[in-house]
Every structure is written in structure tokens, then in C-alpha cells.
Amino acid sequence: MTESDSDVFSLPDEADTHDHDYHQLVVVLDGHTDFDIQGNSKQLHTGEGCIVPSSDGHAFAGLGDNRIMVVNLPIPPQKSITDQEYEIVSRLFDRAAYFQLNPRLQILASALSGELEQYPDDPMLARACGNTLLSSIRHQIDNKEVRLRGNQLDIDKLDQFIELNLSRRVHIDQLANFCFLSVSQFHERFKERTGITPHQYLIRKRIERAQSLLSDGFPPIQVAEMCGFSSQSAMTNLFTQTLGITPLRYQKQHPKY
Structure with a gap:
């Protein structure tokens, strides 16, 4: 794929407006941001992003704590890029888009x-990461209908995916x-496959991670946050109902070291 570079950083709360002579791919990793590309504005949340063609004026601002990943592609491209790769990139950045x-x-x-x-x-890692993400997003955008073929569990x-997002609120529709x-x-296929509902499965995963973190010595209030429980009391109630023992007593009885 094309030579590119990438970076991860946070956007400031103060809005900034600029344009540049390179294409840019932006993905929100955490938090929320405001983007406006040529008058088309959108608030972006975790997992969302935008394609910004070179020289398209755009404004952006962070909304509280946020992290974004940005991939920059120079125009004209580096000499190592082939004509075919250049054509693919040109199609992807033909116009601004949110995704x-x-x-x-x-x-x-x-x-x-x-x-x-x-x-x-x-810099080699930055180029490799940028190219990997760019290529994968290009396939997603090019194959929206094809992606519906999966229907597999x-x-x-x-x-x-659950392990990566367990500290957050994971919705069944996700x-x-x-x-x-x-x-x-x-819901139907999951219960057929596992014998329990997706909600029960998520609770089991949260309890299993809580057990591991408690054994590692983390305080219960921190464990509750790291496992995605709404509060320490919510964790205590579910933990006790599931295992018949409070988190604090479990921690005392099951130290890892």
C-alpha cells in the first residue's frame, strides 16, 4: 500500500481550522470529537472516523478526554507506490466522508x-500501522453489502472483542x-451455541475478570471500574449472587502470590 505515516494524540477543546496538501484518515479511539469538513459537520464518537481529501478545509475540536489516530498520505505519493495503489487511494479519497x-x-x-x-x-512502524488501517478501512467501505454475508457466530x-471492551458498556447490538x-x-444463535443469553455471558466475563484482578491485589472499587460495572455495589451484588462470596472476602482467600 502507499507510503504513509500515522500518529495517536488528543484533540484540544479549542476548535481549530486548517487545510493541507495531503490526504488524511482520522479514527476516534476514545471519547468524542467535533469535525466539520467543507461545511459538513458531525460529532464523532469512539469507533467512528472521517476521510479528509487533501486541501479540503476542515475544523475540529475535542470534547473532553479523547484519543484519535490519524493517518497522513502525502500528495503526490512516494515513489514506491505503484500506479494501481495510487488509483485505489485516489478513489478512497475522492470525496470527504464519515464512517x-x-x-x-x-x-x-x-x-x-x-x-x-x-x-x-x-517511522517504519508508523507507516506500517497507517497502511494496515487504511487498507482495512478501504475494504470495509468498498464492501458494505458483502460484509452482510457473514451471519456466523x-x-x-x-x-x-468482549475482552477489549469489557471496561466499557458493551451493548448486545454491538x-x-x-x-x-x-x-x-x-440472541437465538448465541443461546443455542452457549446455553446462556448474551447478557448472562457478559456478566460471566465481568465476574471472571474481577476474580483475576482481585487475586492480583487490585482494590474492589478499581476492579469494578476495570470490569465495566456501574458501581462497586453493583459488582458486589452480582459477584456475591454468582459465587456466594463477597469480592473482598474472595480477595483475601485467593491471593495470587
């Missing part, structure tokens, strides 16, 4: 951003979308 990543690409964007933050001064991949199923189809 929402499917859950699989949210996992990818999160993983790539983690690598960028781990090694911020590695891959528990292993579903677990990866899980259904991840499997390319309607909510009713997902």
Missing part, C-alpha cells in the same frame, strides 16, 4: 494505536453487529 468502524476494525485500530504509543519514534473472535446478525438472530 463507523465495524467491531473487528475497532479491535485492529486499538491494537495498532497501542503499538504507535509504545514506539512513537519508529465465531465465539473466539467475539471473546476478543455484539450482534460484530457477527453480522440482527439482534434477534444473534
Whole structure:
């Protein structure tokens, strides 16, 4: 794919307006941002993003805590890019657009951003991460209808998505979308496959992570937040109902070291 570079950072609360002579792909990793491209404005949330063609004026501002990943593509392209690759990029950036990543690409964007933050001064890594994300998003945008063909329940991949987002509020419709199923189809197939409902499965996953974190010595109030419970008391109630023991007593009886 084309030579590009990428970066992860937060947008300031103060709005800024500019344009530039390179294409730009923006993905919101966490939080919320405001974007306006040539008068077409939209508030972007986690997992959403936009395509900004070169020289299209745009304004942006962060809304509280936020993290975005930006991929910049120079125009004209680097010499290493082929004519075919240039044509693909040109079609993708033919006009400004907003998009929402499917859950699989949210996992990818999160993983790539983690690598960028781990090694911020590695230009080869920045190019590789940028090209990977760009190519994957291009396939999603080009194949919207094709993506509906899946209709399969891959528990292993579903677990990866749940584990990545367990500290947040995971909605059943997100899980259904991840499997390319309607909510009713997902609920039916999930229960057939696992014997429990998706909601019960999420609770089990939260309890399992809470057990691990408590054994690691994390305080219960922090464990509740890390496991996506609405409060420590909510975790305590569910934990006690499920295991017959309070989180604090469990922690005392099951130290990892």
C-alpha cells in the first residue's frame, strides 16, 4: 500500500481550522470529537472516523478526554507506490466522508494505536500501522453489502472483542453487529451455541475478570471500574449472587502470590 505515516494524540477543546496538501484518515479511539469538513459537520464518537481529501478545509475540536489516530498520505505519493495503489487511494479519497468502524476494525485500530504509543519514534512502524488501517478501512467501505454475508457466530473472535471492551458498556447490538446478525438472530444463535443469553455471558466475563484482578491485589472499587460495572455495589451484588462470596472476602482467600 502507499507510503504513509500515522500518529495517536488528543484533540484540544479549542476548535481549530486548517487545510493541507495531503490526504488524511482520522479514527476516534476514545471519547468524542467535533469535525466539520467543507461545511459538513458531525460529532464523532469512539469507533467512528472521517476521510479528509487533501486541501479540503476542515475544523475540529475535542470534547473532553479523547484519543484519535490519524493517518497522513502525502500528495503526490512516494515513489514506491505503484500506479494501481495510487488509483485505489485516489478513489478512497475522492470525496470527504464519515464512517463507523465495524467491531473487528475497532479491535485492529486499538491494537495498532497501542503499538504507535509504545514506539512513537519508529517511522517504519508508523507507516506500517497507517497502511494496515487504511487498507482495512478501504475494504470495509468498498464492501458494505458483502460484509452482510457473514451471519456466523465465531465465539473466539467475539471473546476478543468482549475482552477489549469489557471496561466499557458493551451493548448486545454491538455484539450482534460484530457477527453480522440482527439482534434477534444473534440472541437465538448465541443461546443455542452457549446455553446462556448474551447478557448472562457478559456478566460471566465481568465476574471472571474481577476474580483475576482481585487475586492480583487490585482494590474492589478499581476492579469494578476495570470490569465495566456501574458501581462497586453493583459488582458486589452480582459477584456475591454468582459465587456466594463477597469480592473482598474472595480477595483475601485467593491471593495470587
